[in-house]
Amino acid sequence: MAPAMNMVRRVQTWLFILLLVSSAAMGVVLWQLREHAHKRLLAGQDTAPTQAPEISPEERATLLVANDADSSLLPQELTLPLPQDMGSRARVILGKLLDLYALPGATHPVPGGAASIGQVFLLPAVSLNGPLPTVAPAARNPGSGPGSGARGAPSAANPAAAKNARTVAPEGGPQLAVVNLTSAFAAAHPSGIEAETLTVLSICGTLHANLPRVTQVRFLVDGQPRATLAGHADLTRTYLAADAAPSSEAHP
Amino acid sequence: MLDAAHGGDEAGGKFGSLAEKDLTLALEVRLRSLLAARGIAVVTTRESDATVTPERRAEIANHAGAQACLSLHATQTGSGVHMFVSSLAPQDPARIAAWKTAQSAWVTRSLALEGLLNSALLQAGMNVTLGRTALPSLDSMICPAIAVEFAPESAQKDQKPAVQLDDPDYQARLAEALVAGLLAWRAEERQQWPQP
Numbered sequence: 001m002a003p004a005m006n007m008v009r010r011v012q013t014w015l016f017i018l019l020l021v022s023s024a025a026m027g028v029v030l031w032q033l034r035e036h037a038h039k040r041l042l043a044g045q046d047t048a049p050t051q052a053p054e055i056s057p058e059e060r061a062t063l064l065v066a067n068d069a070d071s072s073l074l075p076q077e078l079t080l081p082l083p084q085d086m087g088s089r090a091r092v093i094l095g096k097l098l099d100l101y102a103l104p105g106a107t108h109p110v111p112g113g114a115a116s117i118g119q120v121f122l123l124p125a126v127s128l129n130g131p132l133p134t135v136a137p138a139a140r141n142p143g144s145g146p147g148s149g150a151r152g153a154p155s156a157a158n159p160a161a162a163k164n165a166r167t168v169a170p171e172g173g174p175q176l177a178v179v180n181l182t183s184a185f186a187a188a189h190p191s192g193i194e195a196e197t198l199t200v201l202s203i204c205g206t207l208h209a210n211l212p213r214v215t216q217v218r219f220l221v222d223g224q225p226r227a228t229l230a231g232h233a234d235l236t237r238t239y240l241a242a243d244a245a246p247s248s249e250a251h252p
Numbered sequence: 253m254l255d256a257a258h259g260g261d262e263a264g265g266k267f268g269s270l271a272e273k274d275l276t277l278a279l280e281v282r283l284r285s286l287l288a289a290r291g292i293a294v295v296t297t298r299e300s301d302a303t304v305t306p307e308r309r310a311e312i313a314n315h316a317g318a319q320a321c322l323s324l325h326a327t328q329t330g331s332g333v334h335m336f337v338s339s340l341a342p343q344d345p346a347r348i349a350a351w352k353t354a355q356s357a358w359v360t361r362s363l364a365l366e367g368l369l370n371s372a373l374l375q376a377g378m379n380v381t382l383g384r385t386a387l388p389s390l391d392s393m394i395c396p397a398i399a400v401e402f403a404p405e406s407a408q409k410d411q412k413p414a415v416q417l418d419d420p421d422y423q424a425r426l427a428e429a430l431v432a433g434l435l436a437w438r439a440e441e442r443q444q445w446p447q448p
Contacts, residue, residue, distance in 0.1 A: 191265030192327030
């Protein structure tokens with residue numbers, strides 16, 4: 001019996017020693033792995049770019065600035081750094097326009113500023129009415145009476161559209177700008193037909209003034225279609241950008 | 253046809269303690285009374301603080317076959333009265349009109365109505381701004397249709413004190429001027445389309 005007990009004790013001792021050595025070995029391996037990870041991290045930081053961010057060259061931009069007092073859109077020229085990418089350029093220009101509206105004493109006060117423009121996507125324009133012209137048709141009203149020739153005719157105006165197949169503009173042709181606004185901007189926008197219409201038209205006109213290929217503008221809010229901007233101006237329409245050009249139909 | 257914009261769950265603009273839906277209803281009631289007193293039949297989209305969708309407003313206007321449709325709005329932005337005609341391009345009338353662009357066949361007449369209302373408001377000494385807009389209910393109406401948005405009167409014009417939206421005298425002057433314009437419109441319509 002005694003030799004068997006001795007045998008068991010010896011095995012237990014060797015097992016204990018083996019486990020102790022294994023634990024120590026694992027500890028060493030873990031320590032080394034940690035050191036390797038730390039070195040890799042430091043090496044990664046070393047390869048981080050140390051160059052200053054590239055500054056875009058300054059260029060002239062035309063903003064169509066709304067004025068609530070006389071319901072007008074007045075061109076205002078500015079010099080600001082503009083990226084070469086057209087979508088980013090459109091976003092920067094519209095951001096500057098909304099920055100002006102967010103300033104105290106703005107002629108068309110709207111809170112939010114540049115952060116209100118999520119993205120601007122530029123796509124080939126789609127015509128519902130036959131071939132696309134190289135320049136947007138000014139859908140001015142030939143009718144009589146005051147207000148004729150006024151701004152803001154959406155392209156959904158033509159009932160003949162249903163008869164014609166959709167036509168996509170060729171490369172280098174007219175473009176559709178899709179402006180994605182933030183819901184915070186829409187929520188804070190002053191409610192009213194005039195205020196909302198001026199915001200929409202100043203965005204359309206500013207896009208067209210700086211990117212002449214942009215002939216149509218659509219709006220999204222947080223990436224989703226929205227019925228109106230703040231209860232009035234229709235955001236489900238495709239606006240013709242050229243129709244937001246300044247005109248003198250505002251009456252005293 | 254008088255359409256007091258907003259209502260019910262949809263308050264429209266909020267200007268301090270004032271809500272656009274209440275201001276438009278107050279003006280609609282004034283206008284309806286003045287027009288009824290002159291023997292003109294009036295259809296309204298709402299008579300109380302009720303929710304009415306833009307589609308329902310256009311339906312009411314279209315079923316009424318009205319000689320003139322006024323959509324009444326209020327705002328704190330700008331000054332005086334802003335009048336808007338649909339920004340749809342004028343089109344020849346078609347047997348079947350697309351819902352969202354039905355107003356396009358009426359834009360020319362809407363502009364003529366706007367001209368008469370503009371003259372009446374200017375005669376009443378009011379500051380008027382004219383424009384075009386894309387307003388969902390207006391674009392679906394098959395009648396001469398105008399959106400009338402009234403704002404506080406500016407203190408800068410003629411050094412007069414600022415007049416607020418809920419000023420009863422201001423609303424009364426506005427209603428009287430609009431009625432004068434609508435009466436001129438009815439007379440013109442009768443000349444152009446004499447009744448047998």
